Structure formats: C-alpha cells, structure tokens
Amino acid sequence: MWKADAVGIIVAIDGPAGSGKSTLARGLALALEVPYVNTGLMYRALAARALERGVDPDDGSGLLALLSTLTFDLDRSSRPPELSIDGAPPEPALTSADVERVVSRVARHRDVRAAMRDAQRALGGSGAVLEGRDIGTVVFPDAAAKLFLVARQDARVARRGAERGGEVESEVLLGRDERDAEVNPFVPAPDAVELDTSDLSREETLARALAAVRARIGRS
Ligand code: DC
Numbered sequence: 527m528w529k530a531d532a533v534g535i536i537v538a539i540d541g542p543a544g545s546g547k548s549t550l551a552r553g554l555a556l557a558l559e560v561p562y563v564n565t566g567l568m569y570r571a572l573a574a575r576a577l578e579r580g581v582d583p584d585d586g587s588g589l590l591a592l593l594s595t596l597t598f599d600l601d602r603s604s605r606p607p608e609l610s611i612d613g614a615p616p617e618p619a620l621t622s623a624d625v626e627r628v629v630s631r632v633a634r635h636r637d638v639r640a641a642m643r644d645a646q647r648a649l650g651g652s653g654a655v656l657e658g659r660d661i662g663t664v665v666f667p668d669a670a671a672k673l674f675l676v677a678r679q680d681a682r683v684a685r686r687g688a689e690r691g692g693e694v695e696s697e698v699l700l701g702r703d704e705r706d707a708e709v710n711p712f713v714p715a716p717d718a719v720e721l722d723t724s725d726l727s728r729e730e731t732l733a734r735a736l737a738a739v740r741a742r743i744g745r746s
Pocket residue numbers: 543565566567569570629630633657658659660661702706709710
C-alpha cells in the first residue's frame with residue numbers, strides 16, 4: 527500500500543565517499559520500488575572518457591563537448607531500474623584508481639555540473655532514489671525526503687576497502703574528499719535527516735532510512 531504510494535517520490539541521499547550511500551540507495555530503491563540513480567557514476571563516466579580521449583580534466587569546454595557524446599538512461603530490466611551508460615551497465619573500470627585520481631577535477635566545472643544536473647533531473651524526475659553530493663541541495667531541492675550520511679574516517683576507509691575488494695589508502699580517500707569539498711562543500715540541505723552509519727549494519731541503516739522517509743512522507 528505504502529510502496530504503491532511511493533511511486534513518483536524522490537529521495538535524495540548525499541554524503542562523502544565511503545559513508546554507505548550506494549548500498550543504502552539501492553536498498554531503498556528496491557523497498558520503494560523506484561529507480562536507483564548513482565550520480566557519482568555519471569561523473570566517473572565523463573572522467574573515464576576524458577582519459578580515453580585525451581581531454582584535459584581542467585578543460586571545462588572540452589569536457590562539456592565530451593559529455594554530449596555520453597548517453598545516460600535507466601535500465602528498466604534490472605531490479606531496481608538503474609543507470610545505464612551508452613545503453614550498458616556502468617563498467618567496473620569506472621571505479622579504477624585512474625578515474626578516482628581525476629574525477630574531482632572533472633566534477634569541478636560549473637557548465638559540466640549544470641549539464642549533469644539536467645540529465646539527473648531527467649532520469650529521476652518521475653520518482654527515484656538518487657545518491658550524490660548535491661542531490662538534496664541543487665538537483666532536487668524539493669525532494670520528498672533527504673538523507674545526509676556521515677561516518678567516522680576509519681569506518682569510511684574500511685567500507686571503501688571492502689567495496690573495492692582490498693585495502694584503500696586513507697590518504698587517497700581523504701585526498702579526494704578534500705578535492706571534492708573544494709567543488710561542493712558537504713553541506714546538508716537544511717531539511718535533510720543526518721544519519722551516522724559508522725556503527726550501523728546495512729540492515730540497520732536501511733531500517734532507519736526507511737523510517738525517516740516514511741516520517742517525511744507522513745505515512746506509516
Ligand atoms: O560518489 P562517488 O565517489 O562515486 O563520486 C565520484 C566523484 O564525483 C566524486 O569525486 C564527487 C563527484 N560527484 C559530484 O561532484 N556530485 C555528485 N552529485 C556526485 C558525485
């Protein structure tokens with residue numbers, strides 16, 4: 527009953543790397559039966575293409591031209607429906623160290639961000655759970671529910687290591703945080719619910735997030 531009512535709702539999940547956004551966003555999208563959009567992968571896809579084509583990550587207009595060669599869509603055959611890039615699921619190479627090194631620089635350009643914002647609105651506008659850094663503040667400031675995830679540094683480094691199947695240097699993660707923060711200070715939307723995931727299991731995080739979404743939407 528409540529799920530059916532959830533169709534069309536937009537949930538924004540923001541927070542730094544390793545705070546547990548992806549696992550939570552996918553779980554929430556499944557529970558609410560709406561698509562899941564990982565907006566970080568969109569910036570990563572542009573960074574990967576820039577590396578492939580030799581476009582300088584500091585060349586904003588070159589990147590904007592390159593962005594128009596990428597197609598973002600929803601793959602409705604997956605559960606939950608998820609982002610597809612050029613008609614295929616996002617490639618594992620998007621999480622490579624090479625991409626990780628340049629993605630903050632790629633995400634720095636105002637025009638690139640504006641074009642990404644438009645693409646993200648087109649993908650999520652009919653209802654979705656979207657994760658990123660600026661979803662609740664810029665992309666969907668009117669989202670029905672907004673969650674801002676935080677976690678202690680040690681928990682974020684450990685989680686990222688588990689996701690990547692090995693050790694992650696804390697300097698790499700924290701260095702990227704610093705560069706990210708120059709572009710987009712991690713300021714939660716004033717109406718976001720903050721959730722510290724440091725000591726929470728996936729299930730606990732999902733249960734708390736669902737409770738927050740339900741409270742926001744005013745149903746039980
Ligand atoms: O969430 P992630 O680590 O996959 O994000 C990859 C990069 O993209 C990260 O450096 C921050 C940037 N990003 C952004 O600037 N805005 C978003 N909405 C999502 C990601």
